[in-house]
Amino acid sequence: MKYEDYYTWQEDVPGFGREAQEKLKNASALVSRVGGLGGPLALSLAAAGVGRIILAHGGELRADDLNRQILMTHEGLGSERHDQAAETLRRFNRDLKIESVGENISEENVVGLVERADIVFSCAPLFEERLLMNRESMRQGKLFVDGAMCSMEGHVLAVDPGKSTCLGCLVKEPPAYWKRRFPVIGAVSAMVAQIAVLEGIKLLTRFSNPALDQMIHIDAQRMRMKKVRLVRDSACDHCSRIKI
Numbered sequence: 235m236k237y238e239d240y241y242t243w244q245e246d247v248p249g250f251g252r253e254a255q256e257k258l259k260n261a262s263a264l265v266s267r268v269g270g271l272g273g274p275l276a277l278s279l280a281a282a283g284v285g286r287i288i289l290a291h292g293g294e295l296r297a298d299d300l301n302r303q304i305l306m307t308h309e310g311l312g313s314e315r316h317d318q319a320a321e322t323l324r325r326f327n328r329d330l331k332i333e334s335v336g337e338n339i340s341e342e343n344v345v346g347l348v349e350r351a352d353i354v355f356s357c358a359p360l361f362e363e364r365l366l367m368n369r370e371s372m373r374q375g376k377l378f379v380d381g382a383m384c385s386m387e388g389h390v391l392a393v394d395p396g397k398s399t400c401l402g403c404l405v406k407e408p409p410a411y412w413k414r415r416f417p418v419i420g421a422v423s424a425m426v427a428q429i430a431v432l433e434g435i436k437l438l439t440r441f442s443n444p445a446l447d448q449m450i451h452i453d454a455q456r457m458r459m460k461k462v463r464l465v466r467d468s469a470c471d472h473c474s475r476i477k478i
């Protein structure tokens with residue numbers, strides 16, 4: 235089978251076609267991390283035919299990860315998660331070029347990881363990592379999508395660097411109330427992930443318009459979704475110095 239044989243159904247989407255598919259084929263995506271949000275997100279990127287995916291995630295699989303981390307299986311308990319996630323994606327899509335790194339994003343590795351990607355999907359639970367990825371993506375002029383969730387709520391922010399509101403425009407310091415552990419039903423994190431993937435595909439291909447300068451808010455309790463208009467901070471440390 236050729237690469238093209240797999241994607242004919244999505245090429246039929248109005249405005250998509252072979253041109254958008256070629257852009258996905260030639261794209262590299264960094265996904266950090268690959269838990270409840272990043273796992274289903276990476277799987278949908280692989281299904282959509284994104285050519286290269288770089289996964290960054292530290293730590294071993296625990297039993298209480300398996301309500302949401304769908305790239306992992308029971309057999310992998312106690313083993314490194316990034317290896318399992320990469321193997322699931324390889325088995326799913328044989329054309330996919332995949333790299334996996336057993337580290338979370340940090341000051342030490344962020345420059346090199348972002349350099350290897352055309353688009354960065356920020357799926358980390360902590361604001362420290364999310365802001366670090368945002369800052370470096372803006373500095374390097376890379377497309378950026380931030381996804382986050384807690385309990386029955388989720389948020390997605392798509393950023394065209396230097397042209398639209400970034401996470402640094404909105405959040406200056408990690409909020410003190412935000413904790414590493416928070417309530418998660420896997421279906422909610424997966425729903426947030428799919429919206430982030432769609433915004434990323436729009437950023438990469440421009441087959442339709444991503445929600446720039448808007449925060450997508452998902453309320454899974456009442457099954458409502460809305461977009462909140464944002465105002466870019468002209469003095470933002472992350473994005474205001476980008477030359478377009």
Ligand SMILES: [Zn+2]
Binds near residue numbers: 404
């Ligand atoms: Zn900004």
